Amino acid sequence: MARTATGLAFLVVLVPIFVAVAAAQAPPPGAGRRGPADEAFSAFDRYFDGRLTEQGIVGASFVLLSDHQTAHARTFGLADLAAKRPVGADTIFHWASITKTMTAIAIMQLRDRGLLSLDDPIVKHLPELRQVHNPFGPMESITLRMLLSHSAGFRNPTWPWGGDQDWHPFEPPGWAQVAAMLPYTTIEFPPGSKYSYSNPGIIFLGRVIELLTGDDYEVYVDKNILKPLEMHRAFFDAAPAHLRASRAHSYFWKNGGPVEARFDFDTGITVSNGGLNAPLADMARYLDFLVGNPARQAVYEGVLRRASLEEMWTPVVTVEGADEAGGKMGLCFFLEEHGGIPFVAHSGSQNGFISHIYVSAKRRVAYVVAFNTVAEPVGPDGKANTRQLDRDVRDYVVRNVIPALAGR
Numbered sequence: 001m002a003r004t005a006t007g008l009a010f011l012v013v014l015v016p017i018f019v020a021v022a023a024a025q026a027p028p029p030g031a032g033r034r035g036p037a038d039e040a041f042s043a044f045d046r047y048f049d050g051r052l053t054e055q056g057i058v059g060a061s062f063v064l065l066s067d068h069q070t071a072h073a074r075t076f077g078l079a080d081l082a083a084k085r086p087v088g089a090d091t092i093f094h095w096a097s098i099t100k101t102m103t104a105i106a107i108m109q110l111r112d113r114g115l116l117s118l119d120d121p122i123v124k125h126l127p128e129l130r131q132v133h134n135p136f137g138p139m140e141s142i143t144l145r146m147l148l149s150h151s152a153g154f155r156n157p158t159w160p161w162g163g164d165q166d167w168h169p170f171e172p173p174g175w176a177q178v179a180a181m182l183p184y185t186t187i188e189f190p191p192g193s194k195y196s197y198s199n200p201g202i203i204f205l206g207r208v209i210e211l212l213t214g215d216d217y218e219v220y221v222d223k224n225i226l227k228p229l230e231m232h233r234a235f236f237d238a239a240p241a242h243l244r245a246s247r248a249h250s251y252f253w254k255n256g257g258p259v260e261a262r263f264d265f266d267t268g269i270t271v272s273n274g275g276l277n278a279p280l281a282d283m284a285r286y287l288d289f290l291v292g293n294p295a296r297q298a299v300y301e302g303v304l305r306r307a308s309l310e311e312m313w314t315p316v317v318t319v320e321g322a323d324e325a326g327g328k329m330g331l332c333f334f335l336e337e338h339g340g341i342p343f344v345a346h347s348g349s350q351n352g353f354i355s356h357i358y359v360s361a362k363r364r365v366a367y368v369v370a371f372n373t374v375a376e377p378v379g380p381d382g383k384a385n386t387r388q389l390d391r392d393v394r395d396y397v398v399r400n401v402i403p404a405l406a407g408r
Contacts, residue, residue: 040404041072047396052076055385057373058251058258059087063280064367064397066405068293070284071365079248079372081258092233092247092279093370095355096348099276100202102221104148104332106209108308109224115212118145118331122152125208128179134187142191144208147201148331149316153187154198158270170351171268175207178269195317195329199273202332206272217272228303229285234278237266247277250352253376261352274350280368283357287366290344290359313344339398347390349374354386358394365402369393 052060059077063070075087110116116125121140123129130139136153146152159172159181172178178200189196206217213220218236226234239247244264251258267275278286289300290309300306315328315335327336333344341360348355355370375385 036404037071040401044072044396044401045074048074048393049076051389051392052371055373055375055389056253056258057371057375057386057389059091059248059373060369060371061087061091061093061280062367062369062393063284064365064401065284065287065291066365068288068291068295068364071405072401073280079246081249081251081260087248087372089281090233090246090279092239092243092277093355093372094248094250094348094350094353095276095278095283095370096274096350096353097199098346098348098355098357099272099274100332101346101357102225102276103202103205103209103217103272104312105225105304105309106221107144107148107205108304108312108331110209110212112305112308116144116208118148119143122147122204122208125211126204128182129204131182132185132187133183134191136187136190142187144205145316145331146192147198147205148312149329150195150197150201151192151317151329152198152201153189153191153193153196154201155185155188156197156199158199158203158273166262169268170262170265171270173266173268175269178203195319199270202273203270206269209272218275225303226282228299229289231278231282231285234276234282236271236275236277237268238264239277246279248353248370248372251373252352253374258373265351267350274348280370283368287357287359287368290357291361291364291366338394339402341398341402349387354390356390356394358397363402365405367397 048062057077058081059079061076062074064072073089075089075091077087079085079087079091107116111118120143122142122144123139132139134142142152159177209220210217215223221236233243233246235243247264249263250261252261253259267273288296289303292306293300312331312333313335314330316331317329319327319329319334327334329335330344332346334346336343336345341363343358343360345356345358352374353370353372354374355368357366357368359366369390371386371389373386375389
C-alpha cells in the first residue's frame, strides 16, 4: 500500500520501536516450548510483527490457548503513541461487538431461570416496539430468538442520524433517545427469513435484561459473568481510575499517518452492543469458559449450563453478504469453518479498535487478537487493511500454528 512521506517517516521511526517491544515481550528461547510448536511460534512472531509493521498498526496483542493453557502470546507496538507506552500483557483493549456474545449469554441465563422464553415476542418485554413500522405483519411475530440471530429485520446502525461531529455524544446516551426513534423505524425484510446484522436488536436485548433483573446492564454482567470468570480487570465504558493508565489508545490512518480517536469513550445505551474493555488475560479466561474446562466445570456451569451454551452454537440462519459470508449464525455467535476446523467466533470493530475471538471446543483450542489501529482503506471494496490483516492472521494460525500444537 502506498504511503505519503509523512506516513513513511512514521514507519521508519517506529519500526525499530515495534520490533524492540515485540522482542521484549517474547519468552526466552525454549521457555515453555517443545517440539514443532517452537518453530511454529517463532515463525508466527516473525509473520505477525512483519505484517503489522507493513500495515502501520500502532499496537496489537495475541493470545493462543490450547488444552486450557496459554500456548503462546505476542504483543506488538504501542498502546499510547504520544507517550510511547508499549503494549504489554496488562494492556486493556476495547472489544466492541464481542460484547454481544455476553449479552446473549445473559439472555440464556434468564431463560434457564424461567424469566423468559426465546420465543417470546419482543413486544412482551418492550411494548414500545409496537410503534415500529412492520410492513410484513404484526410486531408480535418478532421474537427474542430472531434478535439473537440477527434475523429480526432491524437496520444495522444504532443511530444513523448524525454522530459525525466531535461534540456529538459518542453513542446515544440513554434508552429515551432510542425509544424516541421507534416510530421512525421500519422492519426491512420478513422477520426470521434471513441474516442481517443489527446493532439495535442487541440493544433491545440489553434493555430486556435490565427490566427483568432490576440491574443496569453493566452491573448484571459484572455480577453474573465477569466476576465468576475472574475477569477482574474487565469493565464497561469509561475506565475506573486505577485502570485508566492501562487502557490502549486507538488510531485511524488519515493522510498518511495515525490520528488518535476518542480516548476512554462512553458507549451509552449501546453498552450491551459493544461496551466491553479488558486485557487479553481476562479474555483468555472467557475463551476457556467457551472451550469448556473440566477442572472448572462447577464454576462454568454456574455461569451457564454447557447444554445452553452449545444451543447457542446451533445454526439458525446462513450468513451472506458479510466478512463472515459462507458461515452460519447461531445465537450471537458466528459458526465458521477454516482449514477444516469448525469455530465459533465473533469480531469487534469500533473507534479504531478491531478484534476477534475464535474458539474450537472440539480441538480445545482458541485464540484472541486485538489491534488498536484501523489502516487506510484499500481496494475497490473500500475495506480497511486491518480487517484483511485480521483474516490473514486467522488463516496463518489455522494453517501453520494449530497443526503444530499436536507435537507439544
